[in-house]
Amino acid sequence: MYKYLKSFIFTIIIFSLLSFTVTFAKAQTSYSFDDIKEYKWAIKAVEKMHAKGIIKGVGDKKFAPSKPVTHLEALALILRTLGYEETSELPKEYKGKVPAWGKEFIGLAYEKGLVTSEELKTFNPNKDAKRYEIAKYLVRALGLEKEAKLNMNQKLLYKDWKAVPKDSKGYMYVAVKEGLIVGDGKNLKPNEPVKRIEMAVILERLDEKIGNTISSGKEVIGTVYQADESSITVKVGNLLKTFPVIKNVPVFDGNDYLKIDSLKKGYTVRLILDGKNNIIFVEVLNKNSEEVIPIQLEKAISLPQNVLNLVESLKETQNVKLVEENGTYYIIATRGMMRTGGYSVSIEKAQIIKSENKTTLEVEIKYQNPSENAIVTQAITYPYDVKMFKYDGKIDDIKILYKYNLAP
Template identity: 30%
Template sequence: MKNLKGLLCLLLAGFLIFGQSGQIMAREFKDIQEAEWAAGYITKMQSKKVLQGFEDGSFRPNQPVTRVEAIVTAVRLMGLDGDAKSKSSETQLHFKDADQLDKRYSWAKGYVIVALEQGLFDAAEDKILPDKPASRVWVSSLLVKSLGLEEEALSQMTKIPDFKDAKAIPAGAVGYVNVAVAQGIVSGYPDGTFKPNKNVTRAEMAALLDRTNEGLLQNQGAISVSGTVKEIQFSAGAADSSNNSVQGKIKIETVNKQLLSYGISSELPVKSYNKLILAKQIAVNDTVKLIVKDGNVVEAELVPAKETVSKEKEKEKDKEKDKKTEVKPRPEQNAGGIEEFEFEAELTGKQKVQLEYKQKKGAAQAEVEISAKKDKEKLKGQQAVQYVEKVLGEAGLTDSMSSREAAEKLMTALDINKDQIKELELKIKFSSGKQLKLEIDSDDKDDDDDEQDNDDK
């Protein structure tokens, strides 16, 4: 009898790991201080019923995640939980260790089936190895596949990752690591290593899932906007429903002084520090980051007030500096409201300029390459970010500009004369959802000028 009770406890604990029952808010986890840095990520993934705590009130943030647990969370994050639960337990799986799944993880079998259907497994994998701790390189591949970026990963298999221990990354996973880094899902360590074989902890998994979540929403047409709340109101007497039906409006002012209005549910969970509040608790003058789809807020997060205040003070100090001193855009400014930016120009005299810039989860990524005949200069990391943000700051781009006007502003900032242009390609995505595209080819006089707003996606 004691052995049976012990087994039941273990099985129940396994269910609770990923939210079968017993939801516990992150602020209530008795061991959350062991990984306080991840409290916000844990809370958000918990609210989405992707990750949960244990029956004893703990989260065990530093416990390694197993492969089967990682698969379950990825499938849930993709919104396929219902599909997984509807799968027949009689389905035969052609893994050499499929019997281990049936005996010990029967509750997860449906998730494995969905993962197979969605292409989340490597074609060469003939074992699930459900108990094996999931490594950083394995989880990176899993999450990149969940975003549908396998083709992009395959195209980057020969690009050596910029890590000191790049040789330790399996050859077949190099492209997936490159894409995971570019998407802001995972990054290296301060010592310049990636540590591909290091086990992923539950706290780290929460962070990786949260970063992947935004990419999944963007795949569905969502955009990210940030600003200060100017107005928020909900319909009088509107019944708060469990399905987060929209019955309110929120108006924010961006750093570019744009006023944007979206629909919002009063019951929408909002991440605030290491806890969740409801949208109806958002106040005027709060600084927020919103994920918007089809004109409605689907996710929201409060920017810490202390952080906002400190950055405002920094901004005031910068204004007092000499005019020659360059003021770098702050992370919450999204480089003047720009989320993604690509500029490529081929000039006379065999000169070429390439700039790439992207904001992911408040962190900027950039690459710069400038070549002239035999000389070539490349910038990566923070140097590239600073250079591109300097150019964007001088250009002063806004989403009210036409594609051609934006291109002219950029050429002025880069000190490029119109007569030098042989080919030019420009792509800009603003936080408002507006997109600008322009292609110029002086040889055949082709000029493709395209502007898109949020409804054209």
């Protein structure tokens, strides 16, 4: 009896552990829609284009991934990706019915050349859009219609190439060439309706092709300097920019969904921001293999004479210099001549970046201005800061990262 009881208790424990593991694993991934989990190849596209305000759900956290897109929906999505949202009247050439929300998009599509006046005569906004028809809209969106017309007689090595309507072959050819429409290796399926999940991927390709940053939010591409659950700091040129992170922000490396603590220093990332500059989407563009060596900076109090001389020679200009003296490195940051007090410059952080070719010192410099109503010394000042650190290797270059805290 005791033996069976032990076995039963052991089974219960194992089951409990497995249940906890499953529950924990589910908590790691939080998608914008509940019905896209099985479409791993398209989740990043859905999340990205949703974050940019281009695609939306159908309500109740549903995306309806397998539902075909209509011609009107396809045009609206493509126009949003191009950054067009302005109002436009319904063209007089169009005599058919149209949902109230779609009148402006038909007008815009006509104005921007996505549909012709001849096509408007038979345009059915509620009809499912086929792949070859989407190809035509995409090619026109890129301004490549002339190229399409010159390639009407081209052939692609797909089994179903003959199924592409004759007057659409050039458009399909260009859309495939530009990487907007992709087959399965054997077939293009030109006459199949495009599903919403497929349209999300097509829109991401179009977005990448035009390099569009016009959306309901903003887009920033930079190198990760620091990342945690609350914020991400990136290097953009010579500036450091810090943005807060929304809870459960989606982070993607290709089609792999990551946790935010997977982001490492040196990764190149795309950040999509909402109207309040919160990060709502992160995409890893490149994993840099550089080695990052943190540095412990110390306030330099007693300076060697050559460092003092350099400070004196630099103080009238804004400058940053690195000096090595007997195995100790000194960073000198000067602000230049200021006509009052209240101005400062400080060396905040530093780190060494080692790549295959060189070793670079990255230094974060912060400038502070006095506020408008501040009481300051009425005298000429020369703000500067000097920090020191120990490093037993050679530093080939210095890169300055600027942080400004300038009062209005």
